[in-house]
Amino acid sequence: MPTITIDGHRLNLTHLDKVLYPDTGTTKGEVIEYLRDIAPAMVPHLAQRPVTRKRWPDGVDSNFFFERQAPASMPKWVPRLSVRHKDRTVEYPLIDSPAGLVLMGQLAALELHVPQWTVVDGKPGPITRLVFDLDPGDGVELGDCARVALAVKEQLTAAGLSSYPVTSGSKGIHVYAELKTELDTDPSQFARKIAKQLAKDWPDLVTATMAKTERAGKVFVDWSQNNPAKTTVAPYSLRGRAEPTVAAPREWTELEDEGLRHLRFDEVLERYRQGGDLLSTSLNSLRTYRSKRRRGKTPEPIPDTAPDTDTSTPDESTPDGELSFVIQEHHATTLHWDFRLEHDGVLVSWAVPKGVPVRPGPNRLAVQTEDHPLDYRTFSGTIPDDQYGGGRVEIFDAGNYQPIKWEADKIVFELHGDRIRGQYALIHTKANQWLLHKIKKANERPVPSSNGGSASQPASESTPLPRDLKPMLATLGTTEDLTSMPEDEWSFEGKWDGVRAVGEVRDGKLRLHSRSGRDLTSTYPDLAWIGPALGEHKAVLDGEIVTLDADDVTSFAALQNRLGLTRKADIERAAKKYPAEFFLFDILFLDGTSLLTKKYVDRRHILDELATSCDGITVPARLSGDAQHALNESHRQGWEGIVAKRNDSPYLPGQRGRAWIKVKNQRTQEVIIGGYRPGKGSRADTLGSLLLGVPDENGLRYIGRVGTGFTQPMLETLSGKLQRLSRKTSPFSAELKPAERKDAVWVTPRLVGEISFTEWTTAGLVRHPAWRGLRPDKPPDEVRIE
Structure with a gap:
């Protein structure tokens, strides 16, 4: 009789050759081996939840039985929780370790079911997640369940909840949503409302009715799983089916595959070995960050949804596959610089006490901190002293970087910032400590020292006019997003119905290019006057090319007559009939000085001053009052909407964040x-x-x-x-x-x-x-x- 030791606990394993799945010949020993190897992923989804077991001591082709009470023979090192039911008190086991999970395999407890609530202070606590059990009726395929799962995801996203799918390993699909805060209503009733809405939208495919007579040819959206008395099979649990299938976490993209099917335990284990726990990746990467911050107490961004960890496609905000970086000057208890690199959907972060080195030679200590959300790229402001990281945060530099090597103990990359540029390496030394240094390249020019920047970092030197900068992008928001915006922290502009363009002025000539980099100069010859109007200035300007109607309102329909023309005669004819204007709302560079790291209000002041000194330049005025007043004004004027911009936000070329939020009237x-x-x-x-x-x-x-x-x-x-x-x-x-x-x-x-x-x-x-x-x-x- 083999004896193994796990987590310091000795377990006697018996009858390892017994076949539990006759159709595949899968033995009890193989089941135990699976549970031991999958434990790092599975235990977190069991821990602090009472476990109901479904046991098949003689294999899945024989009778099974449910077991709630922890038997007297169960080792004392397995924690218990006493729960009072109507007719009795049950002492449930809590499986919080790999040893406890292997013990379940020894008992042939193939299916492990848990509620949606967790134990708090030795008592049943609040529900921490929602689950929808999508159960296919007769004649319904797994692909139909997948369609409904995607519809459930859409409803949850609209409610501000991140979600993930699990093919149940039995018949249907489970959709989970993590609850970070309490809902305004009972979770079960909240889920019921979503199920009812889906049944209304898809009456031929979805039912929310419990009666089995209503399920033929439909997917039953079982919302009752969120009742405190109900349980759901845990992610990664085996199922008592003919084959050893598993409740398998999936990517949302997999649900769109025509060949979607349930996965066996060996397939799930291989997926875990290759890519880790999908649920942990989706939901836990920012958990430490969230746990240290209190919504409403700090101005820092606190995301409601999980980061997108799919790195197969570069972020649309970064050119040529590059990723973003930001350096923030942090006046906390002690002055330091926070250095952040975008990686796997988050900002991997280090605190650098002496700042990022600007020349090869010195090694700087870099202490790794918790991952930050991508929205932190644009954050600057004052964190209250009584909150974690209290103090003033300012953007020192930001831009894109190109990864060269990313390994567990060494990261090599090239920064393309306004102040900080070149190849760097981060080398792991111990615990959370790294060394950061700049790599010397052949024929590298020395970087000038600081002359007005922070004590340890360089100020920007006079630089040539940059070419082909991509415009900073706004995130689409709603009216509700605007209600919490303090008037003194945000500015509001009209959203113009035209073509976004960046204008480069040099030697009295204007060059225009679109957001995608397409040269628009010859398409709008009637805007060429802007170059001479700026005289000897060298500038990079951000704005919108528009055409105005008879009421001086921007008209996208009129602008249509200018788009796509290539013949010079056609362009000149259209320019006379539908003249264009260039509405300017930002300035990125002026006369040898980059303005990218300047605050929005400072850039706007410079732009207003430039417009005052140059005849004919159009800079639409900012809207007065709060967000609602600005939105009302945009409605009255017939504009496309408004754009809200944080007053202290830097300009991040090609990047989209919540420092700029656009709200459309349609x-x-x-x-x-x-x-x-x-x-x-x-x-x-x-x-x-x-x-x-x-x-x-x-x-x-x-x-x-x-x-x-x-x-x-x-x-x-x-x-x-x-x-x-x-x-x-x-x-x-x-x-x-x-x-x-x-x-x-x-x-x-x-x-x-x-x-x-x-x-x-x-x-x-x-x-x-x-x-x-x-x-x-x-x-x-x-x-x-x-």
């Missing part, structure tokens, strides 16, 4: 045209509707069709362009329903346009869309869900 979405339906009646010579998509991990995702909002010139232009792009096969990643692909003419997905719409449906389609026009300034690979 919802819009950039789209890619994947096909069209020929027109009928008055449109017989053009088109009836466009089939639209947006890129996702699998290709081009269909989001619906649009048939309104077109002018006759738009229809004629589109028809000509689309006929030249026709193809035989659909460009969409999934096959469209018969009603959606009826009479469709497929096209190569090259044309980008923009629509307005009322809302997204739970199926991921746009509701009541209207066409706004083509966006030749936007390449297809930049289209994202707003």
Whole structure:
């Protein structure tokens, strides 16, 4: 009889050759080996939750029994929790160690079920997570459950909750959501409301009714799992099925695979060895950060959702696969510099007491701290003295970096900042301590010393005019996001309905380029006067190219007549009929000085002064009052919306964060045209509707069709362009329903346009869309869900 020692506990293991899964020949010994190896991932999902066991002592082809009470023979080192039920008190075991999990295998407790609440101070505590059990009725496939799971995710995201899927290993799918704060209502009723809404939206596929007679051909969204008396099989638990399948955590992208299936224990174990615990990666990477901060007590960003850890695709805000970095000067108990590198969806962070070295030679101590959220890239402000890290935080430098090597004990990278540039290495020495030094490169020029910056870091030198800076991007927000914005910390501007552009002025000439880097100079010759107007100034300006209607309101429809023209005669003719203006709202560089690290209010002051001294330059005034007043004014003026900007925010080229938040008066979405339906009646010579998509991990995702909002010139232009792009096969990643692909003419997905719409449906389609026009300034690979 083999005896093993785990966590200092001796376990006698018996009958290891007994077959528990006859169809696959899987033995008790193999089950125990799986539980021992998966324990680091599985135990956290069991710990502090009373465990109900479902045991098959003689294998899954024989009878099983539920067990709640911890038997008298269970070792005393296994913690217990006494729970009072209506008819009796049950002493449940708490499995909080690998040894306890292996013990479950010895008892042939294949399925381990736990509630959604955890133990607090030796008593049942509050519910810490929601779970939806998606149970397929007769005739329903796992893929149907996946569609419903994605709809559940959409509902949870709208409620501000991050979620993750688990294929149950039995029939359906579980969708979990972590509760970081208490809900305004009972969790079970909150889940019931979501289930009822899904049943209303998808009556042919979803039911929220308990009665089994209602489940045939549908997915039952079991919301009752959130009742304190209910339990759910734990993630990574085996199931008592014919094969040793597992309740397996999955990526959301996997749920869109046509071949989605349940996974066996050996497959799940290999996935864990290759990529770790998906649930830990999704939910725990910022847990330390959150635990040290109190919402409402500190101005620091505290994310509600988990970071995106998928590193297969570079962040859209960084060019050529580069990632972002930031250095923040932190006037805490002792002055130090916080150095942060974007990695796996978070900012990996170090405190550097003497600052980042600016020349090769010195090694600087760097103490690794907790990971920070990506929104921290734009944070500057004062943390109250009674809060963790109390003191003033200012952006010292920010930019992009290129990773060269990222290993457990050594990180090599090249920084491309305004003040800090060059190759650096971080070398791990012990515990949380690292050494940071700059790598000397051949023919490297010495970096000038400080002359006005902080005591240990260099001030910026006079630099040449930078080229091709990408504009800083705003995060889409809602009216509710604006209500908590203190008037003295934020400024509000109009959101202009045009084409975003960066203007470079040098030697009296203006060069314009779009957000994607496309040169727009020749497209807008009527803006060339800006170069001579600035005279001898060298400047980089951020703004919006617009066309005004008769009421001096920006008109995207009028601007459509300027977009996509290439022939000089056509451009000149359109410029006379639809003259463009360049609304400026930021300045990034002026006369040898980079302004990227300056506060927004300081940059805005410089821009206003420049406009005063240069005739004709248009800098729309900031809106007075609070956020609601600004939004009301934008409604009254007929603008697209407003943009809120933190007064102390630096300018981070090409990056998107919550230092700038845009709120629209109507919802819009950039789209890619994947096909069209020929027109009928008055449109017989053009088109009836466009089939639209947006890129996702699998290709081009269909989001619906649009048939309104077109002018006759738009229809004629589109028809000509689309006929030249026709193809035989659909460009969409999934096959469209018969009603959606009826009479469709497929096209190569090259044309980008923009629509307005009322809302997204739970199926991921746009509701009541209207066409706004083509966006030749936007390449297809930049289209994202707003």
